[in-house]
Amino acid sequence: MFCNQCEQTSRGLACNIAGVCGKSEDVSSLQDALIYALQGIAPVALEARRVGIQDEELDTFVLGGIFSTLTNVDFDPERIAALVHETVQRRDDLMERLRERAGAADFDHPSVRFVPMEDWQALAEQGKQLQFIQKLDTDEDIRSLKQILLYGVKGIAAYGDHAAKLGQRDAAISGFVYEALAALGAENLTLEDCVQAALKAGEINLRAMEILDAGNTSRFGHPVPTSVPLGYRRNKCILITGHDLLNLETLLKQTEGKGIDVYTHGEMLPCHGYPELKKYPHFIGHFGTAWHNQRLEFGDFPGPILFTTNCIQKPGAHYADRVFTTGLVGWPGIKHVAEDDFSEVVEMALQMDGYTKDLDAGSVTVGFARNAVLGVADKVVEGVKSGAIKHFFLVGGCDGAKGGRDYYSEFVSKTPEDSVILTLACGKFRFFNQQLGDIGGIPRLLDIGQCNDAYSAIQIAVELSKAFDCEVNDLPLSMVLSWYEQKAVSILLTLLYLGIKDIRLGPSLPAFISPKVLDFLVENYGIKPITTPDQDLAELLAS
Template sequence: MFCNQCEQTAKGLGCTVMGVCGKKPDVAALQDLLLHAIKGLSLYANEGYRVGVKDPEVNVFTCEAIFSTLTNVNFDPERLQVLINRCSELTAQLKEKVAQAGGNVNFSDPSANFTPAVDLDALIKQGELAGMVTDQNADPDIQSLQQILVYGIKGVSAYADHAHILGQSDEKVYAFIYEGMAALTNKELTLDDWVTLVLKCGEINLRVMELLDAANTGTYGHPVPTPVPLGHKKGKCILISGHDLKDLEELLKQTEGKGIYVYTHGEMLPTHGYPELKKYKHFYGHFGTAWQNQKKEFAQFPGAILMTTNCIQEPQEAYAGNIFTTGLVAWPGVKHVKNSDFTPVIEKALAMPGFEADEDKGSVMVGFARNAVLGVADKVIEGVKSGAIKHFFLVGGCDGIKPGRSYYAEFVEKAPKDTVILTLACGKFRFFDKQLGDIGGIPRLLDIGQCNDAYSAVQIAVALAKAFDCGVNDLPLSLVLSWYEQKAVAILLTLLHLGIKNIRLGPSLPAFVSPNVLDVLVKNFDIKPITTVDEDLQAILNKN
């Protein structure tokens, strides 16, 4: 196997024996084969869009299948086998439709004529032979750009799937996914062509993030500032982690009146700010942090645990057997909930001891998405003009267990008291409970939401730039980002598409970025690796 798609990849180069995340070689081979099959499907789908053939079933499947290959989503060989076989079926059907519409169906790439083996062992061998979906014989810099594109498309597919679940989609998003995946078969594309595709991926991801924002806020209302207890109430309990708001809503409906408190974990924390979710009285608080202490926290939780997306490390361990997954998430030994019927989760929670007594551990504030922040824009603008607010930092992104991520908590702690910290995604769990005070009534730590809410951060920056009649790069705003997996890649590409510069990125730079590609990013966008907190703060604040 070879996998280098996440920040924690072995030796900073690539996992070749077993994934640092726990992914085994057979799963890696099947994920590679699934992407190989999707590449073939994309050839016909891309041609189909040219001749007016659009298949909604193929669109939804493609995003789900690509999403399944993200870090820590699907480690179940049998479920990957089902996806590969379904991809083959849909490819054959689409090929016939495209041919009937007069489109070209004579593609020579092996992926276009892929037939999956019947048994799982043979399928794994096919995956080993297929290898990575990118061209391993291409120039190293083209290989690097191809990998950036594929990982960006993985992020786009994940966000598009979340948006689709709540009824939001856009044909041009699907068209780009097919365009990008089909391009991997074209050996004539130049370095400039691949750069163009990579930046277009960022443009499309901005549209996807807009769709997801509309889906979330249109369904559950705009988040409002809300205190979230970190303690717990005596009684039965369920912990929900991940990103899927629809799953949370269904869980809240099905647990209502059953004497079960629902707690959030990880990226579900910001959901307490949505009006249509916070109305449930048994939706109580937040338990634990995220990655770095997750294994210990899950073992201590006295109720059932529901995982809705890729927010768990070492997924091959079922902990105490009280973990359930939903949607695309699948790991061997962990029970999967189908059709949003959370009866097994509820029964497990009722059978477990729950919390023996109330405990008060304070609270944190959430709900500072774009509407909330822009609602007090006049105070923010006045704070900047008066000198009370000297600088804004967006400190956010992914969390992980690799050493070096303590940088972000230290950065927030050392940021001067006349600065404001905007944060989003699970990286904030290094510092989300820090009491930083306020500036003129504006909290110094503003939780914008999940990584899914990156659109809010972009809109806040754009609105501030408009208010000060300047570009985003001219604002007293610095981005200090952490990354872990492929949704972070898509967001970074969006920032590059928007021309945002001076981004500090860590804990380490992506292994799939070649030296020459990195040099281009540094020269054109002034991307910098994080160094030490003191050095970075001094460089940022002295520059401004």
């Protein structure tokens, strides 16, 4: 086993016995086999496109397959093995269609001829023998850049998969994914080739976030500022966590009128700001603070829990009997339910006691996506011109279980009173309930949304730069980001593609970045690791 795709990787180097996330060696090897099989489909799909064969269903399948290898999505070996076999079958079917259209085609890379073992245990051993990451390239720096490209593609696939479920697709996204998968197996690439591919991934990820934003807002409306209770009320209840708004809507519809309250956790919190979701009276509030504590928190929730997409840890044994997964998410021993039928979850909620008393634990405000913020842009601009607002901080990204993330809560608490903090993704749960007040009626802490709502943050920055007739890098704006998994990699690549500089990144730097590649990022983009809140604040405010 060799896996270093997330921030909490063992000893800051790589997990080689079992994943810190809980992933077994067999699952890791099966995921490598799946990526290898998907790599084999890429040149076939590219050649098919060249002769006019474009299969939208296949494109969506490939995005979902890649997404399933993201940290903490699917730990079920039988499900992953089934995906490997389906990938190879789809590859061979496409090959046959290609032969019928244009005659025989020759493909050099051995992944095109990959034949998986039938038994999942044997397939896991086959995946182990691939040594997929180690054999990406013999050159440390090329291998590092190929890993950055691979993990960026995993983030793109996550957003592209979400968008596709909402009817939003772009052939350019899947086309680039095929090109990137093919590039992973290419030989004699230069550093410049790999850097350009990584920046292209950033450009494509921006497009993926854009169409996901279009899917969310066209179906659920643009988020509006909304106060979300952090307590609870006496009633039956269900908790939903993850990222999938469509799953949440389905759950709200299927619990309507049944005397069950629905609570969010993690990245579902921003969903309370969407008009077409907040209209449900039983969509009651938010449960929990930080994802890093979810094992303890979930054990305290008195109802069933529905996991959608990836979360920071797999369920603990003491509450696993009331956990359900849906979509791509799968763990051995955990009940998986279809995305259009949550009746088992509802039935369990009706059988459980739920909350037996009320609790007022305050509230937080969400819904400051681009429409809401730009709707008061004149006040923001006036605040800057008058000197009431002197600095903006974007503090967001992933949360995680490893130490060092208290930096972000301390950083936010120490920001000066004439500054505004924009935040997004689950990293905000380190500080989302801090009471920071407002500046001229504008809250100092603005929750933009989920990790994919980095698109909204980018649009806000672009519009502010237009208002002040300057480049984004010239705004009094500092980015202090936390990362955990591969969607954070794709977002960072988007920021680099846009030319954003002087980003602070933590709590530790990715293990897959070689010293030479790190030097390149520092020299060309000014990326720096976080130090201490006091030191970083002093430097950022002085610049």
